[in-house]
Amino acid sequence: MIIGTRGSQLALAQAENVARLLKAQGVETSLKIIKTSGDRFTDRPLHAVSSGVGAFVRELDEVMLAGEIDIAVHSMKDMPTVRPPALPTAAVLKRDTPFDILLTYDGTPLDELPEQSIIGTSSLRRTAQIKRYRPDLITQDLRGNIDTRLRKLKEGKYDGILLAKAGLERLGWELEGEILSPDFFCPSPNQGTVAVVTRADTEAEAAVSRLDHTDSRIATEIERILISELGGGCTTPIGSYAEIKPDRKEIHVRAEVLSLDGEETVGINEFIPMAGGIEKARELGSRLVRMGGKRLAEEALLKLSRDSCDSDDLYE
Numbered sequence: 217m218i219i220g221t222r223g224s225q226l227a228l229a230q231a232e233n234v235a236r237l238l239k240a241q242g243v244e245t246s247l248k249i250i251k252t253s254g255d256r257f258t259d260r261p262l263h264a265v266s267s268g269v270g271a272f273v274r275e276l277d278e279v280m281l282a283g284e285i286d287i288a289v290h291s292m293k294d295m296p297t298v299r300p301p302a303l304p305t306a307a308v309l310k311r312d313t314p315f316d317i318l319l320t321y322d323g324t325p326l327d328e329l330p331e332q333s334i335i336g337t338s339s340l341r342r343t344a345q346i347k348r349y350r351p352d353l354i355t356q357d358l359r360g361n362i363d364t365r366l367r368k369l370k371e372g373k374y375d376g377i378l379l380a381k382a383g384l385e386r387l388g389w390e391l392e393g394e395i396l397s398p399d400f401f402c403p404s405p406n407q408g409t410v411a412v413v414t415r416a417d418t419e420a421e422a423a424v425s426r427l428d429h430t431d432s433r434i435a436t437e438i439e440r441i442l443i444s445e446l447g448g449g450c451t452t453p454i455g456s457y458a459e460i461k462p463d464r465k466e467i468h469v470r471a472e473v474l475s476l477d478g479e480e481t482v483g484i485n486e487f488i489p490m491a492g493g494i495e496k497a498r499e500l501g502s503r504l505v506r507m508g509g510k511r512l513a514e515e516a517l518l519k520l521s522r523d524s525c526d527s528d529d530l531y532e
């Protein structure tokens with residue numbers, strides 16, 4: 217069976233991990249690197265190449281529908297919610313660390329950074345959250361894949377940068393940094409989770425489905441449901457995080473929408489029962505709308521031109 221992957225270091229590490237997990241089940245695979253247009257034209261904004269969020273995922277979908285690959289591996293947070301019915305997510309892998317990490321030039325923790333320190337990120341969510349937490353800091357755009365970002369930090373262009381911890385873990389890079397609490401830095405929906413896609417009713421689907429991790433599937437589904445009524449997509453700062461408690465009786469759910477400047481927030485933070493959790497998450501999603509979450513998301517959307525639809529999520 218052929219695993220299709222993008223050529224970035226992170227994508228390769230994720231695909232190689234799936235190959236290893238399948239091999240442990242006696243399934244042999246080979247990797248095929250697919251150059252997506254998003255990878256080819258890195259000098260142009262992604263929305264000018266393909267249509268924004270999910271572009272990488274869509275291109276791998278096409279290659280899979282054409283039969284050139286059997287398995288595709290994605291960072292689940294980059295996958296659009298609406299999926300081709302012929303391409304099921306056969307496995308949601310056990311989640312890695314879902315949180316953001318702050319790496320600083322000289323190891324200073326967030327609370328001790330001097331005023332006006334420069335923090336690099338291109339994610340609207342991270343920008344709004346850092347402005348809310350430390351309005352005195354300055355945020356600046358930071359593009360590129362993970363190694364480019366780390367290089368820019370080392371060069372001293374930023375006092376700190378924000379990343380998903382999971383990316384560093386998968387690359388095996390153990391860097392000193394500060395894990396940010398989801399109470400202040402609610403992660404992107406599905407952050408830290410890898411999804412594996414196949415064609416429906418294939419041998420690949422049967423093999424991959426053995427890698428599925430039930431609780432990670434449930435948590436990621438709940439995160440999507442919580443924010444499903446908000447709209448806004450990549451152009452609004454939205455976080456959503458579901459944490460299944462060890463006794464599997466309760467789920468701690470957090471979700472929030474922020475204004476671009478982080479000054480306004482609409483959010484929920486509560487425990488719901490595991491039984492009936494999906495239904496309860498729908499209710500909470502509607503509550504977020506009633507609390508003004510949709511209005512906030514729409515306002516953010518209006519403030520941004522279509523061209524600034526760029527989150528970290530598009531560039532890694």
Ligand SMILES: NCc1[nH]cc(CCC(=O)O)c1CC(=O)O
Nearest residue numbers: 291379380383407408409529532
């Ligand atoms: N496209 C961004 C992206 N997609 C997945 C990860 C990290 C791993 C993950 O969250 O699964 C990242 C990097 C980041 O946000 O810093």
